[in-house]
Structures are given as C-alpha cells and as structure tokens.
Amino acid sequence: xxxxxxxxxxxxVGLAGVAIAATLVLNAFRSNIxxxxxxxxxxxxxxxxxxxxxxxxxxxxxxxxxxNDGLTVHFVVTDLAQNVKVTYKGILPDLFKEGTGAVSLxxxxxxxxxxxxxxxxxxxxxxxxxxxxxxxxEAKKDKTKSMPATMNEGGDKL
Amino acid sequence: MIPEIGHFALIVALCVALVQGTLPLVGAARGIPRWMxxxxxxxxxxxxxxxxxxxxxxxxxxHSDFSVLYVAEHSNSALPLIYRIAGVWGxxxxxxxxxxxxxxxxxxxxxxxxxxxxxxxVARVLxxxxxxxxxxxxxxxxxxxxxxxxxxxxxxxxxxNPLLQDPGLAIHPPMLYMGYVxxxxxxxxxxxxxxxxxxxxxxxxxxxxxxxVAWMFLxxxxxxxxxxxxxxxxxxxxxxxDPVENxxxxxxxxxxxxxxxxxxxxxxxxxxxxxxxxxxxxxxLSLLGTFLVRSGVLTSVHSFASxxxxxxxxxxxxxxxxGSSLMLYAWRAPKVGLGGSFAMVSRESLLLAxxxxxxxxxxxxxxxxxxxxxxxALVAVGMLGPTNKISVGAPYFNLVFVPIMFFxxxxxxxxxxxxxxxxxxxxxxxxxxxxxxxxxxxxxIMPFLLGHWSWxxxxxxxxxxxxIFAVAQGMWERLQRTHSDRSWLGRLVGLPKSFLGMQLAxxxxxxxxxGVTVIGxxxxxxxxxxxxGDTVEVGGYTFRFDGVMSVPGPNYEATRGIIxxxxxxxxxxxxxxxxxxxxxxxxxxxxAAIDSGFFRHLFVALGExxxxxxxxxxxxYKPLVSWIWLGCVMMALGGLLAxxxxxxxxxxxxxxxxxxxxxxxxxxxxxxxxxxxxRAEVKS
Numbered sequence: 054x055x056x057x058x059x060x061x062x063x064x065x066v067g068l069a070g071v072a073i074a075a076t077l078v079l080n081a082f083r084s085n086i087x088x089x090x091x092x093x094x095x096x097x098x099x100x101x102x103x104x105x106x107x108x109x110x111x112x113x114x115x116x117x118x119x120x121n122d123g124l125t126v127h128f129v130v131t132d133l134a135q136n137v138k139v140t141y142k143g144i145l146p147d148l149f150k151e152g153t154g155a156v157s158l159x160x161x162x163x164x165x166x167x168x169x170x171x172x173x174x175x176x177x178x179x180x181x182x183x184x185x186x187x188x189x190x191e192a193k194k195d196k197t198k199s200m201p202a203t204m205n206e207g208g209d210k211l
Numbered sequence: 212m213i214p215e216i217g218h219f220a221l222i223v224a225l226c227v228a229l230v231q232g233t234l235p236l237v238g239a240a241r242g243i244p245r246w247m248x249x250x251x252x253x254x255x256x257x258x259x260x261x262x263x264x265x266x267x268x269x270x271x272x273x274h275s276d277f278s279v280l281y282v283a284e285h286s287n288s289a290l291p292l293i294y295r296i297a298g299v300w301g302x303x304x305x306x307x308x309x310x311x312x313x314x315x316x317x318x319x320x321x322x323x324x325x326x327x328x329x330x331x332x333v334a335r336v337l338x339x340x341x342x343x344x345x346x347x348x349x350x351x352x353x354x355x356x357x358x359x360x361x362x363x364x365x366x367x368x369x370x371x372n373p374l375l376q377d378p379g380l381a382i383h384p385p386m387l388y389m390g391y392v393x394x395x396x397x398x399x400x401x402x403x404x405x406x407x408x409x410x411x412x413x414x415x416x417x418x419x420x421x422x423x424v425a426w427m428f429l430x431x432x433x434x435x436x437x438x439x440x441x442x443x444x445x446x447x448x449x450x451x452x453d454p455v456e457n458x459x460x461x462x463x464x465x466x467x468x469x470x471x472x473x474x475x476x477x478x479x480x481x482x483x484x485x486x487x488x489x490x491x492x493x494x495x496l497s498l499l500g501t502f503l504v505r506s507g508v509l510t511s512v513h514s515f516a517s518x519x520x521x522x523x524x525x526x527x528x529x530x531x532x533x534g535s536s537l538m539l540y541a542w543r544a545p546k547v548g549l550g551g552s553f554a555m556v557s558r559e560s561l562l563l564a565x566x567x568x569x570x571x572x573x574x575x576x577x578x579x580x581x582x583x584x585x586x587x588a589l590v591a592v593g594m595l596g597p598t599n600k601i602s603v604g605a606p607y608f609n610l611v612f613v614p615i616m617f618f619x620x621x622x623x624x625x626x627x628x629x630x631x632x633x634x635x636x637x638x639x640x641x642x643x644x645x646x647x648x649x650x651x652x653x654x655x656i657m658p659f660l661l662g663h664w665s666w667x668x669x670x671x672x673x674x675x676x677x678x679i680f681a682v683a684q685g686m687w688e689r690l691q692r693t694h695s696d697r698s699w700l701g702r703l704v705g706l707p708k709s710f711l712g713m714q715l716a717x718x719x720x721x722x723x724x725x726g727v728t729v730i731g732x733x734x735x736x737x738x739x740x741x742x743x744g745d746t747v748e749v750g751g752y753t754f755r756f757d758g759v760m761s762v763p764g765p766n767y768e769a770t771r772g773i774i775x776x777x778x779x780x781x782x783x784x785x786x787x788x789x790x791x792x793x794x795x796x797x798x799x800x801x802x803a804a805i806d807s808g809f810f811r812h813l814f815v816a817l818g819e820x821x822x823x824x825x826x827x828x829x830x831x832y833k834p835l836v837s838w839i840w841l842g843c844v845m846m847a848l849g850g851l852l853a854x855x856x857x858x859x860x861x862x863x864x865x866x867x868x869x870x871x872x873x874x875x876x877x878x879x880x881x882x883x884x885x886x887x888x889x890r891a892e893v894k895s
Contacts, residue, residue: 056552059555062555063555063560067567070567070571071571074571074575074615077610077611077614078575078578078611081606081607081610081611082578082579082582082603082607082611085603085604085606085607085610086582086601086602086603086607087601087602087603087604088598088599088600088601089599089600089601089602090599094599105604107600107602109600122740123740123821123822123825123826123827124738124739124740124818124827142738143738144738144816144818144819144827144829145818145819147798147799147800147801148798148799158604187600
C-alpha cells in the first residue's frame with residue numbers, strides 16, 4: 054500500500070468509527086434523557102404517560118403511609134401549589150423525610166398516581182436538589198399572593 | 212492564634228507560588244539560570260507553608276476549636292479522633308486545602324526526583340505547577356477560607372456528615388485527590404515540552420512514571436469510592452453513573468489513554484502531539500471534576516450544599532487553564548512533530564485504537580454528564596425556550612459505554628503481542644487461535660454452569676478469558692525467549708518489570724470484567740418485611756431475622772439487627788446490620804453487614820421498622836462482587852510494578868553522569884535563541 058492510500062484508509066476507518074459511535078451515542082442519548090417535572094406540571098397534564106421522568110418537590114407532612122407488606126409506601130409530593138400521589142415499593146433512602154425535598158424517578162400511571170422506581174437520596178441535609186428548587190420556585194411565582202407566609206420557609210432556604 | 216498562623220501560612224504560600232509560577236518560566240525562556248534555579252526552593256518552600264497551614268487546621272480539629280467556623284460546621288467534641296483528623300477534608304474548604312497540600316506534595320516530589328532533568332525542564336514543570344497552585348491558593352483564600360473565625364465560638368460543633376464517618380471514606384478523598392492532582396505533573400511536563408519545543412522519547416520517559424503514579428492513585432480512589440458506596444449507601448450497588456462518579460471516571464479514562472500513548476511516544480517516538488493533548492485533557496477533566504463536585508450544578512447523590520460564587524471561580528479557572536494550554540498547543544504542536552511512521556496493523560495502530568476508544572468513551576461520559584448543564588445554559592442565554600431540567604440516566608451510559616469497551620478489550624488482548632511498526636495479521640491470528648477458541652468454548656459453557664444462559668454474561672466471560680489467554684500467550688512467548696539456563700521462576704522474575712506490570716494490569720481488567728459480569732447476571736436481591744423469626748431464602752442461603760437490639764456508639768445510637776445465615780440448614784454466620792442515628796445531626800444512616808467471601812458476598816441492610824418488632828430488610832446474594840475491586844487493585848499494582856522498572860533508574864543515573872560531564876547536546880532546545888545551559892554552567 055502506498056503511504057497516501059494508507060493514510061486514506063486510516064482516515065476512512067477513523068471516520069467510520071466516529072460515525073458509528075456518534076449514532077450509537079445519539080440514539081442512546083435520545084431515548085434515555087429523563088426530564089424533571091413539578092407537581093404543578095403533572096396537574097396541568099404536561100407530562101408524558103409512557104415515559105420515565107423525575108418528579109421533584111417536598112414530601113408533604115403527614116402523607117407517608119406504609120402498607121401492610123412493610124415495603125409499599127405512599128406519599129404526596131407537593132410544590133406547595135399542587136400535589137401528586139406517589140407510590141413506591143422498596144426501602145426508602147435514609148434521608149427521606151416528610152417536609153423535605155425528594156426526587157423520585159418513575160412513570161405516571163393512568164390513575165394519576167406516580168409509580169416511583171427510585172427515590173433519590175442526598176448526602177447533605179442542607180442540600181436541595183435543583184429539581185425541587187425549580188419546582189418550588191415556579192410554583193411560588195404563580196401563587197405568591199395566595200400562599201401563607203409560613204409555607205414560604207422551604208422555598209426561601211434555597 | 213493557631214488558625215491565624217494557618218491562614219497566614221496560606222498567604223505566604225500564595226506569594227511563594229507567585230514567584231514559582233513566574234520567574235522560573237521567564238528564566239527558562241530568556242536563559243537566566245538564577246531565575247530558573249528558583250523553581251526548586253520555591254516549590255519546597257511552598258510545601259512547607261502549605262503543610263504548616265494544613266497542620267494548623269488539623270490541630271484545630273483535633274482540639275475541637277469551635278471558634279473556627281469550618282471546624283464548628285464539620286466536627287463535634289464527641290467525634291472519634293480518627294474522624295476529627297479525616298474531618299479536615301469533610302467539607303469544601305478543607306478538601307480544597309487537601310487538594311493544595313497534594314499539589315505541593317507532588318511539587319516536592321518533582322524537586323526530589325528530578326535531579327537528572329535539565330534545569331530548564333525542571334524550571335518549566337515547576338513553573339507551570341506553580342501557576343496551577345496560584346489559582347487554587349487564590350480560590351481558597353478569596354472564596355473559601357477554612358480558618359474563618361466564628362465569634363462567639365460555638366459551644367459545640369455541628370458534627371461531621373455521618374456518611375463520611377467511615378474508614379473507607381476517610382481515605383477515599385486523599386487517594387482520589389492524589390490522582391486528580393497527580394495529572395497536574397503530566398500536564399506540567401506537557402506544557403513544558405510545548406514551551407521548550409522539545410518533545411522526544413526522553414521526555415516521554417520522564418513523564419511516564421509520574422503519569423502512572425497519578426493513574427494508580429486515581430484507580431485506587433475510584434475503587435475505594437465505589438466500595439464505600441457499596442456498603443455505606445446501603446443500596447448494594449457499586450456504580451451508579453452518578454455525575455460525581457463520572458467526574459472522577461473521565462480523567463481516569465483519558466489518563467488510561469495517556470499511559471498507552473506515552474508508551475508509544477517513549478518506544479517509537481510517535482503520537483507526540485497526541486500525547487501532549489491527552490495530558491492537557493486529563494488534567495482539564497480533573498479540574499472539571501473538582502468544578503462539578505464543588506459547584507453543586509448537577510443533581511447527584513454526592514451533591515453538597517454549595518456556593519455559586521465558588522463554582523464560577525473554578526469555571527473561570529478551568530477556562531483559563533484549558534484555553535491557554537490549547538492555544539499554546541495550537542501554536543507550538545506543529546513544531547513538536549509527529550514521529551515515526553507505522554503500518555496499518557502494528558502495535559502503534561492498536562494503541563492508537565485504544566486511545567481513540569478511550570477518548571470516545573470519555574467523550575460519551577462527558578456528554579451524558581454535562582448534557583443537563585448544556586440545556587440549562589441554552590435556556591439561560593435564550594437559545595432554547597424554558598424547559599424542564601433534564602438528567603441522563605444509567606441506561607444511557609451502559610448502552611454506550613459497554614460496546615466501546617468491548618472493542619477496547621478485544622484489541623487489548625492483541626496489542627501487547629503485536630510487533631511494533633508492522634505486524635502480520637495471519638501470524639497474530641495463529642498465535643491467538645487457541646486462546647480465542649478456548650475462550651469461546653468457556654463463554655458458551657460457563658453461563659450454564661453458573662445457573663442460566665444469558666447473552667451478556669456469555670459476552671462478558673468471553674472478553675475476560677480472551678484477555679486471560681492473551682496475557683498467558685504473551686508471558687509464555689516472552690519466557691521462552693529469555694535465558695533457558697534459568698528456572699521458570701527465575702525467568703519470570705527476570706522479565707522487565709514494566710512488561711510484568713502491564714500484564715498484571717491487563718489481568719486486573721479481566722478479573723474486573725468477570726466480577727461485573729457475574730454480579731450483573733446472577734445477583735439475587737430482595738427487599739422483604741421480616742418479623743422476628745421470619746426466614747427468607749436468597750441465592751441458596753437462608754436468612755433468619757432474630758430481632759434488633761440497641762447498641763450505643765461513641766457519637767450515635769445504633770439499632771443492630773441480628774440475622775443468622777444458614778446454608779442447607781447449617782448455621783454459617785451471624786450478620787449485624789445497623790441503623791445508626793447520629794446524636795448531633797439526628798441523621799439516620801444504614802450500615803450494611805456483609806459476609807465477604809472470595810466468591811460471594813452476602814449483603815444485609817436494615818430498612819425501616821414496620822411494627823411489632825419487624826423490619827424491612829434488604830438481602831442480597833452477590834457472587835464475585837469482590838472481584839470488581841480486586842481487579843482495580845491489580846490494575847493499580849500493575850502500575851506500581853511498571854514504574855519500578857530498571858530503566859527509569861538507570862536512565863536517571865546515566866543522565867546525571869552525562870550532565871556532570873559538561874556540555875551536552877541532548878539538553879539543547881531547538882527554538883531557543885540562546886544556547887542551553889547545563890548544570891555545570893548554572894553552578895558557576
């Protein structure tokens with residue numbers, strides 16, 4: 054093989070490799086992007102029914118109920134404007150608490166209940182997941198006047 | 212008083228770093244020996260002051276000086292001593308100080324192990340590292356002072372995050388940082404080569420051991436982090452493709468490519484500009500990693516509360532470092548040259564493929580990790596309408612990463628036995644024939660023996676054995692070629708250490724793949740509700756829950772579960788998973804109990820109480836899980852073996868002798884207008 058041909062082959066093989074990789078990557082990427090939605094958006098019907106998404110918000114106080122099997126839990130996620138019921142089967146992360154932020158990954162059922170596959174933990178008490186922060190911020194924007202002052206707490210700490 | 216000394220020492224260190232980052236570089240460019248000679252004492256001085264500062268912070272922690280804000284936030288009088296020492300890097304400010312300490316340790320190491328290098332090279336390397344140090348010292352002094360006072364002093368501290376109160380995590384950050392920061396040496400060598408315009412096999416030989424050591428630390432650091440999340444986060448997973456994990460993984464991928472590319476530069480003089488580029492990327496990704504962890508821009512299980520100002524600072528620093536080094540690269544790289552030619556099929560081309568694959572892998576991880584940021588940025592500048600936050604889940608990474616690594620592993624077996632310059636395909640095929648056939652047979656049969664057939668498992672086993680047989684083939688051929696008068700063991704010991712190191716590291720990859728494959732295919736796990744006396748069967752083992760008891764810890768209250776494990780009715784082990792509530796932060800923490808064997812782990816973690824003394828319990832049977840970390844350890848040990856190679860020492864000696872001998876052509880630097888200086892002249 055002449056050097057020129059050799060170089061050409063190198064370049065072609067390289068390009069083919071890049072093309073294959075790019076296709077693979079973009080395909081995988083498109084089908085695996087997970088969007089985050091707030092309870093208000095869920096209530097407004099903005100979320101897809103057949104796709105996983107992240108639901109961010111505060112776990113409403115007093116909403117955590119455990120079924121008799123000891124594993125299935127129900128709770129309500131709120132952005133202080135709207136609520137979404139969530140159900141999850143499994144062990145909740147240590148830092149999951151009523152009244153604090155949580156991000157759940159899962160799908161919205163036809164019954165309007167969010168079926169979580171995963172509930173995200175965090176490392177730090179002071180930390181608020183961006184999804185939760187955004188959900189609260191947006192809900193607050195819409196409802197600033199009607200909201201009682203005490204409920205602002207969660208949003209202001211951000 | 213002590214904290215003020217620490218703070219003052221940092222400021223002095225910054226001044227020294229400013230000197231170190233400017234004068235030696237100018238001196239090297241203008242040929243001023245006195246300025247160049249400043250590099251070493253400046254680096255050593257900087258180490259002294261940073262060490263003093265670090266010692267002061269440690270002192271404040273050990274003596275629970277809660278008049279220091281950082282100590283008050285991250286320690287407590289009831290905290291055991293070891294965690295008070297480790298608590299220094301339990302938060303942002305202290306871990307930044309640790310970063311700087313590591314950097315100064317690396318600089319000190321360069322001053323000690325660089326006696327055989329030309330003065331100019333040392334001046335440039337230390338100068339570049341000095342500039343990096345200036346950036347980080349400014350960062351800590353202006354945005355994240357760990358010595359800030361709290362007046363009046365807090366009566367007691369807020370305690371260290373309970374998740375960090377664990378021996379695994381106590382050493383994870385230093386290891387990881389040693390790796391991150393270690394790439395700054397490779398980076399500095401690359402920039403020095405660009406500045407000097409001289410980049411050859413000798414340069415590669417100088418920078419190779421440094422890169423390998425950094426890579427080793429990073430490997431250990433990542434493995435420790437993975438091991439920690441396995442048993443502390445209580446989910447029993449070992450890798451989550453979490454942004455922060457990715458942040459440490461990307462420099463590792465590029466660093467791995469760099470190690471291989473350096474091998475070519477050293478042996479064949481090829482890939483020069485590519486090697487330099489990889490060194491720049493490896494360090495840039497380390498900086499990016501620091502930025503991602505510290506800025507809190509991504510949703511991650513690792514995210515800590517953070518201050519946007521700090522993120523901005525690192526981002527600007529990152530842009531300066533990456534921007535200026537890439538500009539320098541664009542300007543100088545053409546002078547560096549490309550090096551020797553090679554055929555389509557040769558060890559060079561295989562290593563090139565390794566480089567391309569690893570860089571592609573790093574790029575895909577980067578895309579997945581940064582995509583949420585890109586979207587946010589596009590929204591912020593108005594190029595995209597308001598949209599929801601996005602995140603990229605683990606399926607993306609698995610889908611993309613595994614195929615890329617499949618090719619890399621396939622070539623990894625071929626590379627080490629292929630000839631440099633030009634290899635012969637039929638000949639290679641003949642040598643790998645038996646290994647290939649045997650590994651296919653094993654890959655077909657083994658899944659049935661392990662339980663059930665699955666394509667992924669079979670593929671994983673095929674990859675692992677393909678490597679194992681290729682390593683065996685390489686060793687065998689090499690042994691046959693050495694002195695036949697010695698025993699086999701003597702011959703094995705006589706092989707070059709760098710060769711043995713490579714083989715060990717590759718074997719580590721095989722062990723790692725086996726671990727990942729088997730656990731992916733045959734792990735059994737259950738979340739169950741267990742009342743006292745209930746049993747559950749998982750993976751052929753029976754677990755009986757015998758209730759819980761309260762156990763006080765030094766700074767926590769633990770609820771300890773008692774779980775007896777039986778195999779075929781025979782009692783085997785009693786496991787004690789704990790749920791701890793730390794007294795100060797009132798934060799619950801799960802401590803899993805693991806019965807670790809070489810071939811399997813039994814993993815038990817307590818969930819929550821479900822009434823009547825019952826608990827929800829997570830029970831796992833994890834076959835070969837320890838092989839994941841064993842593989843990482845083998846990779847790191849392989850690196851250690853490789854740098855103990857004789858040639859690095861003899862080279863050092865030879866060069867020292869040469870330098871003493873007077874004028875030496877190898878020191879001269881082509882684009883420099885003035886003749887280069889040797890050590891003899893510098894002294895005079």
